[in-house]
Every structure is written in structure tokens, then in C-alpha cells.
Amino acid sequence: MLNKLAELLPQIAVSTTDALGLSADWVEAVAFAWIAQRTLDGLPGNLPEVTGAHGPRLLGAIYPA
Numbered sequence: 589m590l591n592k593l594a595e596l597l598p599q600i601a602v603s604t605t606d607a608l609g610l611s612a613d614w615v616e617a618v619a620f621a622w623i624a625q626r627t628l629d630g631l632p633g634n635l636p637e638v639t640g641a642h643g644p645r646l647l648g649a650i651y652p653a
Contacts, residue, residue, distance in 0.1 A: 623647050 594602040604612055626633040632644030 590602055590604065605615055606612055610618065623633045627646050627648040627650060630646070633647035634641055634645050636643055
């Protein structure tokens with residue numbers, strides 16, 4: 589897939605997150621941790637122009653035990 593993307597987008601450098609020091613095995617965990625931190629901080633976790641939402645939204649909820 590990376591080779592095809594690089595072929596279709598020759599003006600853009602295509603690489604994995606490994607090149608940035610983040611193992612591809614950790615990407616999903618880091619994404620969920622980022623969403624959790626944004627929720628704890630009361631900050632939106634979306635970009636409406638990307639997601640199509642009608643505005644910024646908290647992603648997730650915190651329920652005390």
C-alpha cells in the first residue's frame with residue numbers, strides 16, 4: 589500500500605510512523621490515549637472539516653467507578 593501511495597503521490601514523502609520514532613504497533617494505543625486525554629481536558633477530539641461533524645465534539649465520556 590505504501591508503494592502504491594508513493595506512486596500515486598510522487599510530490600509527497602510517504603513513510604510509516606516508524607520513521608518518526610513511533611512503532612506502527614503503538615499507533616492505535618497512542619490514538620486512544622490522545623482521545624482520552626482530550627476528553628479529560630474537556631477539549632474536542634475532532635476536526636469538523638475532516639469528520640463532517642457540525643462542530644467540535646468531545647469523543648468519549650468519563651464515568652467514575
